[in-house]
Amino acid sequence: xxxxxxxxxxxxxxxxxxxxxxxxxxxxxxxxxxxxxxxxxxxxxxxxxxxxxxxxxxxxxxxxxxxxxxxxxxxxxxxxxxxxxxxxxxxxxxxxxxxxxxxxxxxxxxxxxxxxxxxxxxxxxxxxxxxxxxxxxxxxxxxxxxxxxxxx
Numbered sequence: 847x848x849x850x851x852x853x854x855x856x857x858x859x860x861x862x863x864x865x866x867x868x869x870x871x872x873x874x875x876x877x878x879x880x881x882x883x884x885x886x887x888x889x890x891x892x893x894x895x896x897x898x899x900x901x902x903x904x905x906x907x908x909x910x911x912x913x914x915x916x917x918x919x920x921x922x923x924x925x926x927x928x929x930x931x932x933x934x935x936x937x938x939x940x941x942x943x944x945x946x947x948x949x950x951x952x953x954x955x956x957x958x959x960x961x962x963x964x965x966x967x968x969x970x971x972x973x974x975x976x977x978x979x980x981x982x983x984x985x986x987x988x989x990x991x992x993x994x995x996x997x998x
Contacts, residue, residue, distance in 0.1 A: 850938040854919060857926040878989035885982040889975050895968045899975025902955040904983075909948035912939050 852863035864872055870880055890897040916939035923931055942948050963969050 847938055850935045853930070854923075854926065854935045857930075858922065858924060876986075876989050876993055878986045882982050882986040886979060889978050892975075893971050895962060895971035896975035896978075898955070898959050898962055899972035899977075900979040902952075902959050902972070903976035903979040905948070905952040905955040908951065909943060912943050912948060915939060916943065 848866050852861075855861035856863055861874075869875055870883070886900060889900045916936060919931075919935060919939070926935065959972055963972055
């Protein structure tokens with residue numbers, strides 16, 4: 847993913863490549879993205895059932911999200927040659943979407959939740975993790991959308 851996004855960003859937007867580990871220091875990272883990462887880390891570190899809730903929530907819509915990203919990248923490609931785009935950028939999305947990897951991840955996460963939800967406390971922890979992940983992710987997407995409106 848890092849390589850694909852860096853190739854795209856460098857060619858389409860003249861952005862310097864950024865390592866994932868360095869991204870949090872980038873001027874392009876909005877505070878809500880940092881908050882998302884921190885909140886997800888808190889949730890997955892709290893309890894095993896809570897971590898399962900986070901995983902299930904994120905994996906459930908990963909296929910849809912990656913498909914939409916791929917479509918957006920396709921529609922906004924202006925400078926990157928088609929063959930480079932397909933072989934160096936889109937290949938990342940296709941390897942996850944077209945192969946069914948994300949659907950399998952979602953099903954695996956769902957089964958982990960089912961197999962580990964033994965008590966009301968487990969259920970509450972799973973629910974807390976899932977809802978917490980979706981909530982903080984929604985806050986991040988909303989902030990990105992607002993940022994795009996300002997830049998447009």
